[in-house]
Amino acid sequence: MNQPTQRIITLDGPAGVGKTTMAKRVAGALGLAYLDTGAMFRATALHLGEGAWELSEAVLGERLDTLGFSLQGTGAETRLLLNDTVIGQEIRTEEVGMWASNIGAIPIVRAFQKKAQRAIGEAFSLTAEGRDMGTVVFPWAAPKFFLDASPEA
Numbered sequence: 001m002n003q004p005t006q007r008i009i010t011l012d013g014p015a016g017v018g019k020t021t022m023a024k025r026v027a028g029a030l031g032l033a034y035l036d037t038g039a040m041f042r043a044t045a046l047h048l049g050e051g052a053w054e055l056s057e058a059v060l061g062e063r064l065d066t067l068g069f070s071l072q073g074t075g076a077e078t079r080l081l082l083n084d085t086v087i088g089q090e091i092r093t094e095e096v097g098m099w100a101s102n103i104g105a106i107p108i109v110r111a112f113q114k115k116a117q118r119a120i121g122e123a124f125s126l127t128a129e130g131r132d133m134g135t136v137v138f139p140w141a142a143p144k145f146f147l148d149a150s151p152e153a
Helices: 017-031 037-048 057-065 094-104 107-123 133-137
Strands: 006-010 035-036 070-074 079-082 126-129 144-146
Touching: 006 017, 006 133, 017 035, 017 126, 035 037, 035 070, 035 107, 037 057, 037 079, 037 107, 057 107, 070 107, 079 126, 094 107, 107 126, 107 133, 126 133, 133 144
Parallel strands: 006 126, 006 144, 035 126
Antiparallel strands: 070 079
16 A cells, blocks of 8 residues: 555554543644544444344445545544544443444454545544554554553553
8 A cells, every 4th residue: 555645643552551642632732633443443333233243244344335434623623423424422332342342353344444544544634543553554654652551550
């Protein structure tokens, strides 16, 4: 894949180290969009519904092909859209988190997410946070940050 012309900054690291807070601040300070890749997995899970992880790869692929992500705004005010609808707090339930975990383990879903994230990176200058942002999804990004913290912090 050719390197996109948009500016991309990535923040990777384990859960709970402050990736979201830092990514929103960086995006806001630089006037960039903020990409919450975890929200993309959660929105996909909610849209596909309970038990989607049990679908055949063919059916799952067909259903994924109906999904389109986009962004509006910059910094902490960036909004993620799925099929032109702003995604809200409905994706933040424990149940949807479990669904996202289940579908996120499926290779076809991971491939779909990577493609969708790269498409967003081609359309928007952004700060992206999540797993594998600087190594798998946007390996050409500069700068790339890996955040870590002790359990005490």
